[in-house]
Amino acid sequence: MAPATANDTDLLVTITHKRTRSANVRTSIVKVMDYWMLILIAAVSSIPLLWMLTTSLKQDGREFRFPPELIPNPATLRPYIDVWPETGLHVFFLNSVLVTVLATIGTVITCSMVAYGFARIDFPGKNVLFILMLSTMMLPAIVTLVPTFVLFRVLGWIDTPMPLIVPYWFGGGAFYIFLVRQFMLQLPVELDEAALADGASYFRIYWNILLPLSGPALATVAIFSTVAHWNEFLAPLIFLNSEKWRTIALALRNFLVDSTAFAAVPRWNLLMASGVVMLIPILVLFFAAQKYFVRGIALTGLTGK
Amino acid sequence: MTVADVTRATAPRSRMRGAKLTRYLWGYLFISPWIVGFLIFTAYPMVYSAIISFTAFDLLTPPRFIGADNFGRMIGDDLFYIALGNTAFYTFISVPLQIILALAMAVALNQKLQGINIFRTLFYLPTVTPAVASVVLFVYMFNFKFGFFNWALSWFFIPGVNWLGDPNWVKPAFIIMSLWSVGPQMVIFLAGLQSVPVTLIEAASIDGAGPLRRFWHVTIPMITPVIFFNLVIGVIGSFQVFTVAYIATSGGPVNATLFYVLWIFQNAFQYFKMGYAATVAWVLLAIILIFTLIQFYVARRWVYYEGATK
Numbered sequence: 001m002a003p004a005t006a007n008d009t010d011l012l013v014t015i016t017h018k019r020t021r022s023a024n025v026r027t028s029i030v031k032v033m034d035y036w037m038l039i040l041i042a043a044v045s046s047i048p049l050l051w052m053l054t055t056s057l058k059q060d061g062r063e064f065r066f067p068p069e070l071i072p073n074p075a076t077l078r079p080y081i082d083v084w085p086e087t088g089l090h091v092f093f094l095n096s097v098l099v100t101v102l103a104t105i106g107t108v109i110t111c112s113m114v115a116y117g118f119a120r121i122d123f124p125g126k127n128v129l130f131i132l133m134l135s136t137m138m139l140p141a142i143v144t145l146v147p148t149f150v151l152f153r154v155l156g157w158i159d160t161p162m163p164l165i166v167p168y169w170f171g172g173g174a175f176y177i178f179l180v181r182q183f184m185l186q187l188p189v190e191l192d193e194a195a196l197a198d199g200a201s202y203f204r205i206y207w208n209i210l211l212p213l214s215g216p217a218l219a220t221v222a223i224f225s226t227v228a229h230w231n232e233f234l235a236p237l238i239f240l241n242s243e244k245w246r247t248i249a250l251a252l253r254n255f256l257v258d259s260t261a262f263a264a265v266p267r268w269n270l271l272m273a274s275g276v277v278m279l280i281p282i283l284v285l286f287f288a289a290q291k292y293f294v295r296g297i298a299l300t301g302l303t304g305k
Numbered sequence: 306m307t308v309a310d311v312t313r314a315t316a317p318r319s320r321m322r323g324a325k326l327t328r329y330l331w332g333y334l335f336i337s338p339w340i341v342g343f344l345i346f347t348a349y350p351m352v353y354s355a356i357i358s359f360t361a362f363d364l365l366t367p368p369r370f371i372g373a374d375n376f377g378r379m380i381g382d383d384l385f386y387i388a389l390g391n392t393a394f395y396t397f398i399s400v401p402l403q404i405i406l407a408l409a410m411a412v413a414l415n416q417k418l419q420g421i422n423i424f425r426t427l428f429y430l431p432t433v434t435p436a437v438a439s440v441v442l443f444v445y446m447f448n449f450k451f452g453f454f455n456w457a458l459s460w461f462f463i464p465g466v467n468w469l470g471d472p473n474w475v476k477p478a479f480i481i482m483s484l485w486s487v488g489p490q491m492v493i494f495l496a497g498l499q500s501v502p503v504t505l506i507e508a509a510s511i512d513g514a515g516p517l518r519r520f521w522h523v524t525i526p527m528i529t530p531v532i533f534f535n536l537v538i539g540v541i542g543s544f545q546v547f548t549v550a551y552i553a554t555s556g557g558p559v560n561a562t563l564f565y566v567l568w569i570f571q572n573a574f575q576y577f578k579m580g581y582a583a584t585v586a587w588v589l590l591a592i593i594l595i596f597t598l599i600q601f602y603v604a605r606r607w608v609y610y611e612g613a614t615k
Contacts, residue, residue, distance in 0.1 A: 030416075030516055037413045042427045048485060049430065051453055052442045066451040067459070110338040117335030121328060133339060136347055140545050140593065142566050143586045146357070146573050147350035150364070170342020177339060202331035231435040233548050238574060249437040253552050256441050268445050275438035286433045290426060293433075 052279075056080070056272035063268040079273035088243070089274055092251035095161070099247060100229040102165045107172030107225045108218055114171045115180035115214075116206045120192055137174045141234065149238055163239040164232070164247070168225075176221045183217035184210060220292040227282055248278050358583040368580065375584035385585065387560050388568040389592070395476060395564065396543040399483045404535050407487040411494035412520070425495075432488025440552045443482045444469065454478075469554055472561035479549055479562060490535045497531030498524065529608045537600055544593050565589055 055063050056079050058072040084090050117123075118130050152163045171177050187210065195205045211218075236250045246254070252274055259266040286293065333340075358375060360368035379385050410428050414421060431439070446453040447468035455465025468478040501524055509519045525532075547566040550556055556563035556571070569589070573582035 031418065034413055034416050034418065037409075038418075038421075038424045041410055041413060042424055045428060045431055045485065047453070048439065048442055048446060049434065051446060052438075055445065063445075064451050067456050068451060068453065114336045114339040117332050121332035121335060123329040123332030126332065129336065129340070133343070136343065138541065138593075138597070139347070139351075140541075140566070140586070140590060142545065142547075142569050143354060143590050144347060144350035146579050146583050146586070147353035148346065149573075150353070150579070151345075151350065153364075167342065167346050169338070170346065171339035202328070202335070206335070227433060231437070233437050237551075249435060252435075252437045252441055256444065256552065266445075271441055272445070275435075275441055278435050278438050282433050282435065283430075286430070287426075293429070 049279075052272045052275050055268055056276050058269045060267065060269065063272075064265070079269040080277070083270045083273045083277070086270060087251065087255050087274065089248070089251065089277065091243075092246050092248045093277070095245050096230060096248040099161050099164045100226055102161075103168040103229045104222055104225040106165065106169035107176055108222050110169055111172040111176040111180055111221060112211060112214060112218060113206070114177045115184055116210055118177065119181045119184035120189075120205070120210065121202060133174045133177060137178075145234075145238065152239060158239055159241050159245065161245050164229070164235055168229075172221070172225065176225065179221060180214060180217045183214055187213055216292065219289065223285060223289050223292050226285060230278075230282060248274075252278060354583045354586065357580050358587055360580040362579040363577045364579055365577075371580070375581045376588075378581065379585055379588065384560070384563065384568060388563050388565045391476070391561065391563055392544055392546065392565040395479060395483075395546060396540055398476075399480045400536065400539040400543050402480065402484060403487045403490060403539060404532065406484055407490035407535065408494050408532070410487070410491045411498055414491070414495055415498040428491060429488040431486040434486065436548045437552065439485065440482070440549050443478075443485075443549075444553050447478050454481075470558055472558050475554060475558060475561045479546075479553075482549060483543075483546075490539065493535060494528070494531060497528040501527045526609045530610060533600070533604050533608045537597060540596055540600065541593055544589070544596070 054070065054072055057075045057077070058069070059074065059076050059078065062069065062072065118126065118133075148163075149158075152158055155162075157163050157166075191209050191213075192205050195209060200208075231249060232247070233249045233253070236247045237253075240246055240250065252271070255274060256266055256271060259271070357368050359370060359372060361371050361374075362368035414425055414428065449455065449465065449467040449470060452465075452468070454468060458465050466474045468474050505523050505527070506519055509523045514522065545566050546564050547570065550562040550564050550567045551570070554562045556567050565585075566589070569582050569586050572578045572585065
């Protein structure tokens, strides 16, 4: 019996060795293929943005050439200078900054309050209200759009930035409340209990304990909200008529339509330059706070399970 | 009864009741911004919208009650079927393609390779690009005469098409555009892939399963809840497609991109048929709800929840 076992073990060792080696080879083949796959996807998905960039560096008229020039020759920054007086882009840019900043401040402050209420305080009807709140996420914006328009018209808010700011001072939206609540639920309850036993009020617990600890979640909300308001198109389209408060998203679309209507051919180099101008603040934010972007999506996405 | 309840029960009754009341009040106080906002910006508009859907209302004169006429008119309105058909076509083709692409990208990213973060950033970049900017960009790239796409086709000696001007090609063009920014789905898939237990994959590996079989028989079943989540969210979002059609084609050519929400928008803010717009918006909500419920029903057959008994 004994020798046979020894042989068996030897055999087993050889097999395992063989298997690990072939597995290693296989893994490295997979790795190489994976790199090629990654590079291919990255190349394809980068094309549009590179196209926008190179077009924005072309001299007037050269953006219509076919076949297109891959690298502008000569390259010029002229479109980036022309685009400001040509379209009044600076006004729209500042309008967008104003709307985005004020709406985001409101979102962060009020969503953290509501999230705290839902995450840390027990009161009758909480679950029903929470489910009600979640269900509003499924509601298409278009359903409430007509009455909201009528409401703002009665309030005299049409053609002012109010409709783009004020509604976000009421919790900022179910998605953000949900995100911060999920985060607050993970913090130890003992913090609240100890503070309560020491006689702290609920407001102090919120302000001095929960709010400072929720920094990462609030950062995620602030970033999402900034991007959403900066990019928002439908609301400005409906609530703003004149140029005064026009946001950059709306301006870009008007620029496309106007230049098609009056000049017969849009000046694509200027259009692409304004696109780049609109994209830059978002890109800066994205690179500065990348981890919050990704974590925020994963945090809310996975809870869908 | 929890420990906290027991502790509280030992305290004098009146003090306990006072503390409870204070807690309730603080609770309502903290969520009050949302409650007020919900009443003003969601509940009231919904009630109002439900009421005006039974009226003819042009914003200038008071709403006039016309019963279910709006609904009857919708049934006989060709544009309703065109808009619904366009939206359904776009949704049922673009959402599955988006999911396959996002999953492929997530699988490619789900490897311990050097520089993987750079790729993740590159893959996510299109998603942060403002929708308006990307639509304007794609209008340029889809240009018939000097656009990128026809140029790329010419490398393979394929004649170019008038993407945005041809009713047959404009929907494929929009679907291609929608495939460019699948970042959120990709990140959700990535998180899902990373939560698949390594032990399961190793076990399959020891049993002799190769990478493809492991993916198909272990990974895919384990992430079906994530696929389902992306599917549901994707369909809901895709049924509301608006910006791209409004900017790129205004619903043309020959109504080929007249999507449902664009059609509602035109009724409300171009023809000022507010009552009719409200009616068809409610019908959209009902359609989305039905599709979501169908998906939940079908999900019982293919979505696998770990720990759930069948």
